[in-house]
Amino acid sequence: MNKREEARLDELDLYTIFLHGGWWMTKQTLKPYLDWMKDCKATMLIAEITKSNDKSEIGKIVGHLDLWPGWEPQPFNQHTFIDVIEVNARYQKRGIGSALIKHAIKISQNWNASMIITVPEEESFNFYFKNSFEIFQEYWYFKGKTFKTEVDELLEVKEVKTTEYSEVKNLILVSRPLADASAYHIWMRLQMGKYDFPSKVRDFKPLILKRISIEDKENTFEGVVWIEEDGNFIYWITSSEYLDPKSNYEILKAIILMAYQENIKILSTWTPVELTYVYEKLKFKKEGREVIVSRRI
DSSP states (O other), X not given: XXXXXXXXXXXXXXXXXXHHHOGGGSHHHHXXXXXXXXXXXXXXXXXXXXXXXXXXXXXXXXXXXXXXXXXXXXXXXXXXXXXXXXXXGGGTTSSHHHHHHHHHHHHHHHTTOSEEEEOOOGGGHHHHHHTXXXXXXXXXXXXXXXXXXXXXXXXXXXXXXXXXXXXXXXXXXXXXXXXXXXXXXXXXXXXXXXXOOOHHHHTOOOSEEEEEEEEOSXXXXXXXXXXXXXXBEEEEEOGGGTTOHHHHHHHHXXXXXXXXXXXXXXXXXXXXXXXXXXXXXXXXEEXXXXXXXXXXX
């Protein structure tokens, strides 16, 4: 059972502060985060009080939104991703969140995005629906045990040598961590080592990051596999194979085998509902549901 403990901010190390409070809790984590965003061409919107009968209110920051650019061949194409949107509890129900969304849409248009996406918490659905968002894609959270699978024929397993997004830009991210719904946002985590984050963030890299090629009697399936030490995984495949059961089945068998060989016992990921059969066939179990909502621009 998890035990809740209270602690003063100055009693905690930077990584613990970041883990439980986010980038903006301290100057030491906020500055590298803003530098990282800037270099990734992302932007942060701020809601500031400029008019008020109470002069002490003027200049207060009461909300913010982090907006990321993104590109995937499918299903989002050129898009923007709302990573974070927050409004101070005292100032909610005043249209501040909607104003941030409205401005984010203008920026997205300037970036030539065709849609804006995000992954809302369930209690926020109505807010997004009121701002003309719709459910775009439903995902299941699956967990399953690793075992020695039989892959048709692993033709190639290559190291991914560059952290540049060009490595996967023309592939489709099938299974994804929904906290980072945009493929670009996920991939750019590999570049955090350039910035002065807490060491556990700065030194982040997947345990396995490989470009693989698998051949069966009829086809060759290609993709990039990303597996973390705790068993969370994601993968990209070519656009012709997106949501195809056969190719995703072969890729998933390869992922299970690669994790098994690294002594990872349990794997987990978020995957589109259309691939439920593939995961259940390999004895994965559903443990959660999330949706990506979008608004066409």
